[in-house]
Amino acid sequence: MFKEGITEEQIIANLRGEFLEDARRRLAIMIENRKTAEREGDPQSAFTTFKAELHTLKGMGQSFGFGSITMISRRLELYLKTRDAECLGADVAIQPYMTALDRIVDTGDEPSDDEIETLLDxxxxxADDAEDR
Incomplete structure (x- = not known):
């Protein structure tokens, strides 16, 4: 089933590596869109792109063994449901989410359950009703 000489573990490691490369690219786009939202008078396009990249990270994280990326991305999505485009560049509460995601992607290591809990805290x-929006 596998190419001769390539183990299942190697395939999984390669896929995780590709995911991390893609995640780095997506995070860079998100960071640039935060800067764009802060500079420009109409940040809606930057906000839309930011949310699309975030949604993709959320969907892919768990599939590649990074449940923490999915959890953090989900929580940021819910947070953003109660915000408008103008908040993207200026809202300081967004930066800790970005820092947490960047740390995980940069190290390539899934945090322990205790570390994830600390990150989320x-x-x-x-908002309590964010899922309903």
């Missing part, structure tokens, strides 16, 4: 909580 340090993030601004979404």
């Amino acid at each position: 340090g993030l601004a909580a979404p």
Whole structure:
């Protein structure tokens, strides 16, 4: 089933590596869109792109063994449901989410459950009704 000489573990490691490369690219786009939103008078396009990249990270994280990326991205999505485009560049509560995602992608290591809990505790909580929006 596998190419001769390539183990399942090597395939999984390669896929995780490709995911991390893609995640780095997506995070760079998100960072640039935050800067764009802060500079420009109409930040809606930057906000839309930011949310699309975030949604993709959320969907892919768990599939490649990074449940923490999915959890953090989900929580940021919920947080953003209660915000408008003008907040993207200026809202300081977004930066800890970005820092947490960047740290995980940069190290390539999935945090322990305790580390994930600590990370989540340090993030601004979404509004209680955010899922309904």
